[in-house]
Amino acid sequence: MNAELPRFDRRRLLGAAAAGAAAAPLLAGSAGAAGPAGVPAPGAPGKGRAVVPGADRAAAEGWSALSGERVGVITNPTGVLRNLRNIVDEMHESGSVQIAGVFGPEHGFRGTAQAGGSEGTFVDERTGLTVYDAYGANVAKMTELFNTADVETVVFDIQDVGSRFYTYIWTMWTAMQAAVASGKRFVVLDRPNPVGGTARGPMMTAAYTSGVGAREIVQQHGMSVGELARFFDGEFLEEHAGGRLEQLDIVEVSGWKRKTLFADTGLDFVLPSPNMPTPDTALAYPGTCMFEGTNLSEGRGTTKPFELIGAPFVDHRWAAALEEAGLPGVTFREAYFNPSVNKFAGEVCGGVQVTIQDRDRFDPVRTGVEMLVTAKALYPEFAWREDSWDTERPFWIDKLTGSTRLRTQIDDGASGAEVEAAWREELAAFDKTRRKYLIYR
Template sequence: MTNLNRRQLLTAGALGAVAIPATAAGSRAAQGTPTAYGSSYPNNPVTTGAQSAAASHWSTLEGQKVGVITNPTGILTDLRTIVDDMHESGAVDIVGVFGPEHGFRGTAQAGDSEGTHPDPRTGLTVYDAYGANVARMTSMFRTAGVETVVFDIQDVGARFYTYIWTMYTAMQAAVAVGARFVVLDRPNPIGGKAIGPMMTTPWTSGVGAKEIVQAHGMTVGELARYFDGEFLAADAGSRLDELSVIEVRGWRRDVPYAVTGLPWVMPSPNMPTPGTALVYPGTGMFEGTNLSEGRGTTRPFELVGAPFVDYKWAERLAGLGLPGVGFREAYFSPTFSKHTGKVCGGVQLHVTDPSTFDPMRAAVEMLVAAKALYPDFDWRYDSYDPARPYWIDKLTGSQRLRRQISAGASADEVVGAWRDELAGFDARRKQYLLYRGPAN
């Protein structure tokens, strides 16, 4: 566990380097395990922060009034939720549970929540934290009497996945009420490499509240350190009095989730597998177009298409020979969301090697090709926000990508445009990183 107060965080780089156990210990780990991805990865057991905390009988939370921000991904190795385990142990005084998008028990679809209600299993009050601003989150913490905030949600590594912004809002509220903040860390399922364009201030929203790149390459624990060090003083008036990250043991930044040995619980209804997470930072951008991003199918974000798309798109993409991914011509009929009940032509992405696959490059190539091939291709236009009507701008952080592709730019030009800002972010984040691997 890494405990950081405001002064200690000034030396966060040194702390991060000391705190991490070596994952190459032992001959079995040194050899690595051959995988279906065509690479070898260390096969030490991976232990989540939640599991470590539970193994110590939740001693880190003893004697505190605890508010827990979690969802169905906040589980232990026996597949029970941390809230149920904490509650039944009698060791933790839980004064409230705070449900993000999709809810604490995960019953709500995208853009929805479960509302505030008593949890039927534990009797605890579950507060609706989805979309809460700082004032509302602060009010909920005060109503519940929270002294320590615990965050345990499996993120998927993309800026527009909303759980990290619920965490940041909660961090600001924790400053306001003087609460300790504890992150029970989990692996980043797409690894530790930062990719993509930077969010710019005019385009911040609930799918990108602060200036980080599109695939941040950090765990939620590392992000909490980054947020505390880079943003909180300006946004909340000061940094956290105490930030504790209970670290993942046995994980490296280059290890895909599929070989961690950890069970995958859907973080949201449209994130069914670790493979979905691999493509999501890129194909999630198709939410900002009139193509279906595969919602309403069993392979959301891996299937992308529209009624006006034909075989030529897959043929062109397959011909690019992009590393780590193949494109299969596919046809599907979404049961909800865009093009419901209509046959869509398109592609399915098949990731063959996560270590070489770049989801941003793949998605940009897909966008460039779709724009060139199909006159019916268009950007989603939201009339409710006339000042910022294009959803793709909120997803990518500025108008640049949309304008470049609309003007006929190549994928090389689009990707090259964010090279310097990505390098700047990569340099800034280094002092907050906790885990070893080629990306740091």
């Protein structure tokens, strides 16, 4: 990793880091008045007054950070202001931003596609803007899209959920490489990490990189997307893109601290994807998403994805064993469910409902590991998912966790504590490296 600090133009790095009071003048108008596009000024009553996302701060300044340039916007339904209107709609109607094109990630710009899908390229009915399909695009394709749209500045505004295997951060990574290749300015309208600023879990290794983990970061990275952009620029772009961004600007969140979870921000939670309905889903996801790599259902096709986990062969013993483990901040209810789609669609599954009782004490990765260990020990039918399309790396769990280590340890009978101990040093090293890229203290 490159120890050199990232380069920014500090005159254009907007916002005060963690001090909400220092950030207030950026949004201040007349006392109690709304800013441009109906954005509430700090101190106005209602939700979200304490934590102000970067998009709201940019809107309150009349989008001046983007004026005079042809802008390409990478966003989805989570790219909203506190009035819950999409930033593209607001930018377009303001007349202050020249939008050259919109770029849709997985699930699409308007969010109509399911997991692993996109909306394709189309003309948006509301704005008349061309929306380009960026999901799955490699660097060459993304560069082509930016050049086709004649973009000068790339803007990224998507609510991440803090897990390495959530694909939006890798759309950003690809876009950053394309911005290097085509000499574009890159701007992140930052948002809080909904699961907080703590890093957890194993490191991705180069041999197992994929669309659910393209670079070497840990499973729960503990950074905002703005911080991740700084990390990517400082640690990876030189090696993988042949250079660094000519200009990286972060419009910072005001009022967010690293220990603040989404439930405490006062902001409305907009589904980042169809199977991420609540902040508690996001909290569980860094651990329970590992069940995608098994033959158990991770709850897709239920009203509690990633909180209901099970299979037709699972019975009451799993919940009892997990309760006996005494994991902090979480309880396990014996549950039965019938998924409407995905694994075991139309079949009754036995399993558990993961209920987070204390968000501050809950450790999703530790919880997910213990769930895997006990399921493997209890049920001979338990198996790791194998993908026929990747004969050299067939096990999906290896791509999710970053190597073969977790799978082979559990197969060899390791305890949850032994599995966790194996990544302690690499987690500490990552935590040390990322510190110089953190914005919020």
